[in-house]
Amino acid sequence: MKFKNILVDIQDTIAKITINRPKKLNALNKDTIQELHIAFKEIQSYTDIKTVILIGSGEKAFVAGADISEFAHFSGKEGANLAREGQEKLFDFIENLSTPVIAAVNGFALGGGLELAMACHFRIASDNAKMGLPEVSLGVIPGYGGTQRLPQLVGKGKAMEMILTAGMISADEAKDAGLVNYVTTLEGLLPLAEKLAGKIARNSSVAISEAIEAVNANYKEGVNGYYVEIENFGNCFETEDFKEGTTAFLEKRKPNFSEE
Numbered sequence: 001m002k003f004k005n006i007l008v009d010i011q012d013t014i015a016k017i018t019i020n021r022p023k024k025l026n027a028l029n030k031d032t033i034q035e036l037h038i039a040f041k042e043i044q045s046y047t048d049i050k051t052v053i054l055i056g057s058g059e060k061a062f063v064a065g066a067d068i069s070e071f072a073h074f075s076g077k078e079g080a081n082l083a084r085e086g087q088e089k090l091f092d093f094i095e096n097l098s099t100p101v102i103a104a105v106n107g108f109a110l111g112g113g114l115e116l117a118m119a120c121h122f123r124i125a126s127d128n129a130k131m132g133l134p135e136v137s138l139g140v141i142p143g144y145g146g147t148q149r150l151p152q153l154v155g156k157g158k159a160m161e162m163i164l165t166a167g168m169i170s171a172d173e174a175k176d177a178g179l180v181n182y183v184t185t186l187e188g189l190l191p192l193a194e195k196l197a198g199k200i201a202r203n204s205s206v207a208i209s210e211a212i213e214a215v216n217a218n219y220k221e222g223v224n225g226y227y228v229e230i231e232n233f234g235n236c237f238e239t240e241d242f243k244e245g246t247t248a249f250l251e252k253r254k255p256n257f258s259e260e
């Protein structure tokens with residue numbers, strides 16, 4: 001896969017996507033959002049890929065936000081369209097992807113950058129990372145799902161504080177708040193992401209995708225997550241992976257999952 005603003009590197013069962021605009025601290029412009037959409041869509045169709053790791057290029061930033069230079073002159077209608085299209089194409093798209101996506105937050109994750117990390121299935125960070133939603137300091141609010149996903153992850157009070165003060169928190173503070181799962185060194189970040197991806201790869205892909213859908217159902221308007229769980233639990237019983245997983249357990253051996 002060849003792109004201008006991102007790099008895609010596939011090794012074994014892991015696809016690493018690097019947002020590659022280091023001179024602009026990997027700010028998300030329209031083209032980058034489109035390229036990420038295409039990359040994620042293609043990756044989902046490659047059944048050999050079990051996990052995606054999303055990271056920023058360089059040592060300074062994961063993503064320092066949406067590209068402010070692109071929307072500074074927008075009207076209200078254009079602003080709403082920007083948020084709607086971005087949410088549909090990238091943020092909601094990643095959240096609902098059946099392949100797990102780990103955000104490896106390697107520096108600033110601000111505004112759209114933190115929103116991107118929050119749309120991933122879980123996050124790890126390097127100890128130099130700084131995270132925040134500074135939009136109100138620019139006279140706007142988070143538009144790529146930040147007002148919804150931040151309270152889901154850290155609770156309403158902490159989310160309100162972060163959004164209303166427009167402040168940044170450190171990697172350790174983010175871990176204490178439940179925003180990231182682990183903090184490590186910058187050098188240790190990719191190895192840790194790969195280790196976690198390796199653990200995911202051992203499990204049934206079909207069960208993983210049913211689990212992602214069931215967990216996400218808890219946060220969907222008008223959807224009863226318990227019903228989705230019951231449905232998806234049942235779906236698993238119809239799969240070869242379920243037969244293999246349970247048989248392997250009873251035969252005291254490791255499962256060899258084949259379903260995609």
Ligand code: COA
Nearest residue numbers: 023024025027064065066067068069108110111112134135
């Ligand atoms: N949109 C567009 N360009 C951005 C950007 C963004 N969100 N974030 C950084 N950049 C650009 C800068 O304009 C600068 O470009 P230039 O060299 O052509 O002038 C380059 O990236 C480097 O950024 P700079 O501000 O010089 O680095 P710094 O180390 O002094 O500060 C930050 C780092 C992250 C604190 C600062 O870049 C910043 O506040 N960025 C905006 C964060 C933000 O508000 N994001 C939410 C957007 S809704």
